[in-house]
Amino acid sequence: MRTNQNHASAMPWWLAVTTCLFLPAVWITAAWADTTDETAGQATANTFNPTLPQHRPLKLSDPVAAAPPVDLDLVTGTIEERIERVLSVMTIEEKIGQMCQVAQFGDELGDAIKADLRAGRIGSLFYTGNAAQTREAQRIAQEESRLGLPLLTPRDVIHGFRTVFPIPLGQSASWNPELVEAACQAAAVESLEQGINWTFAPMMDVSRDARWGRIAESLGEDPVLAAELAAAMVRGYQGDDEQRGIAACAKHYVAYGLTEGGRDYNRAQVAISELHSVFLRPFEEAVRAGCATVMTGFSSINGVPPSGDTELVRKHLKERCGFEGLVVSDWGSVIEMIEHGYAQNRSEAARLAVTAGVDMEMASTTYQENLLSLIEAGALETDLIDDAVRRVLRVKFQYAMDDQRKQLSSTLEERRACALALATQSVVLLKNDSERLPLDPNKPGKIALIGPLADAARDQLGCWMLDGKAEEAVTLAAALREAIGERGQLTVAAGLESTIDQSAAGIADAVAAAKQSDVAILCVGEGWQLSGEARCRVDLNLPGNQSELVRAVTETGTPTILVVMAGRPLTIGDEAERCAAVLYAWHPGTMGGPALVNVLMGRESPSGKLPVTFPKHVGQSPLYYNCPNTGRPALAGTRALIGSGLSDFPEEQKYRSHYLDEDPFPLYPFGYGLSYTQFEYSDLELSRPAIEPGQTLAVRVRLTNVGSVAADEVAQLYVQDTYASLVRPVRELKAFRRVHLDPNESTILEFALSTDELAFFDNEAQLRLEAGEFRVGVGGDSTVPLSASFQLREATVASDRSLPK
Structure with a gap:
């Protein structure tokens, strides 16, 4: 197996x-007890603990007392031999x-x-x-x-x-x-x-x-x-x-x-x-x-x-x-x-x-x-x-x-470094107008760190967290204070007591902090209890009074960076439009604060890409990139009719798959994520114009870092089956690769696309590989043009679903 x-x-x-990653030693060792502590497995306040009856002895048979031990060899032989040895002496009970x-x-x-x-x-x-x-x-x-x-x-x-x-x-x-x-x-x-x-x-x-x-x-x-x-x-x-x-x-x-x-x-x-x-x-x-x-x-x-x-x-x-x-x-x-x-x-x-x-x-x-x-x-x-x-x-x-x-083993320092690396690479840069980010680490100036998640250790650990300790999580406030040291000035103002706080009592202090600063970092989103099992929502907007907090801070005129911590995609279109830059950090875990500082201060260029589509409005849900096509897809450029000042859609858009009060397109597409540099894809090439079942197509593309910052890019290969016996998705991810390039560095990426990856299942659960045209594209997100095509010449049907052992 x-x-x-x-x-x-x-x-x-x-x-x-x-x-x-740059890993300050203070973040590795500070406030961290030995994980061999006998109480480390103690359930925390968010432990799943539904009501259960007190355990009582299982009444399979009498007597309740255990029988005398048998001389049973559980050590020697193969696993299968030991299994049969045990089975041969087991009672049905x-x-x-x-x-x-x-x-x-x-x-x-x-x-x-x-x-x-x-x-x-x-x-x-x-x-x-x-x-x-x-x-x-x-x-x-x-x-x-x-x-x-x-x-x-x-x-x-x-x-x-x-x-x-x-x-x-x-x-x-x-x-x-x-x-x-x-x-x-x-x-x-x-x-x-x-x-x-x-x-x-x-x-x-x-x-x-x-x-x-x-x-x-x-x-x-x-x-x-x-x-x-x-x-x-x-x-x-x-x-x-x-x-x-x-x-x-x-x-x-x-x-x-x-x-x-x-x-x-x-x-x-x-x-x-x-x-x-x-x-x-x-x-x-x-x-x-x-x-x-x-x-x-x-x-x-x-x-x-x-x-x-x-x-x-x-x-x-x-x-x-x-x-x-x-x-x-x-x-x-x-x-x-x-x-x-x-x-x-x-x-x-x-x-x-x-x-x-x-x-x-x-x-x-x-x-x-x-x-x-x-x-x-x-x-x-x-x-x-x-x-x-x-x-x-x-x-x-x-x-x-x-x-x-x-047994697997590692040191605490290695585990913390891994947590920092993964948290850093999970941050997605969604907007960066006028290259507001990164901040200058040598001249950070006056920074206002605002929002209920700016210094919320438990919240940044997220849902389904039973054994971590909030006091060991390094928040953005703590990490940023350490990073700027004496070179700048940091003012922290929560504005709201929590992400669900409906009051406005603290917003005035947040506004005052923003007015006195060179830049405001607004840390908003969802508290840990708002996502996870049985934590479903009908509204995907920022909860509580956070939208009003964003509006009030951005109206000061102070350049504002929005940092969102959440357990799901949120409909943050209005808030993002108000801010100069937007980072989506999910719930980043123990090392979330240092990870965000890595990105904010330019120690690392953001390289995260969205694993889900972000809707503009909850009414679009479910929204996903690889949906099947329709006979009347919305045309590019379609906009909401309500609020447009028009009495009806233009004639060519009327009877299409869209809404009256919102356009049908996502706020951010699957696979999307910006960087502090710019990547260019060129010279897309296929190894042959046609393939047959069992063959592999090579897809080559040149990737160049045309900017001035060393960074990682996640190159994504998408394919569309243009005609089939079942309606197929408009495009499907088939492969991806994370690549690091220095400024002005270029590389040739090659993806192997086998005919197995072009097959699909019909409604009899039969695996089908059908002849026809396929379109291909490689780029930085799921909107990449499918600019090359090839032919699959033969068709097959195979029902064998066995997997290799």
């Missing part, structure tokens, strides 16, 4: 980090126990959980309060149970553990798989120190709707970018044959990011062709990368909840794709099939989930309560139970037991 082992080998930390994941809250293990650990009735225990508790649970399972099997001890390590990296959507803005892989490796190191051996990440749901709160956890709207970054995350978390990390989990299988209306847990309806061409692609790439586990999602997909979908889980994921790892439900998603109306009762929910291929139930207890009676009644085959247990044991032997591999 493990593939790409050479690529997965431990990357030298400084290989990923040396591209970039012990097998069911391996399929049960129990949530533990509080600072101590309860007597009921201890009893079930000794009886072999728990296969996985998560949300333990601290490392000591986790290790005690592991000790009981291995030393006091009959079989001595280790526990899987997962935690939501979404974008870092103690060292907090940018939210995943921010990481995606770096378009840098190597650096993203290094970040996940750093998170794995800190997780291992706390006894954690499994993370519920990466989330690779292709996400097109900015209203959805969990877009913050996603890798954006494009399946190619999401797939490549997801595979990098898997490699980073899991390590390789020489260095062991923690098991990764591909979630949420599948199309959760398509949730209707942008409301969490809502249904998704998707054509079979698009399901296979777009939404399954990142999961299949994760399987190729050796991902150990997959999590089923909450939303029903075409009327079927994934936790009960035999076609998608057992047949597609396990059989067609050859996935040999563990499938776990999401929190309560098995029992929620009753609420969906798909299962009549708890027993049927358990039967449907096991039949579909869900090997372990998270949080709810339908497996614990019903599997034994279902087996005894002949409603479930024991072969299905054995298959599930094999998969659980396979992951345990890979990640929960000591073996010949060393």
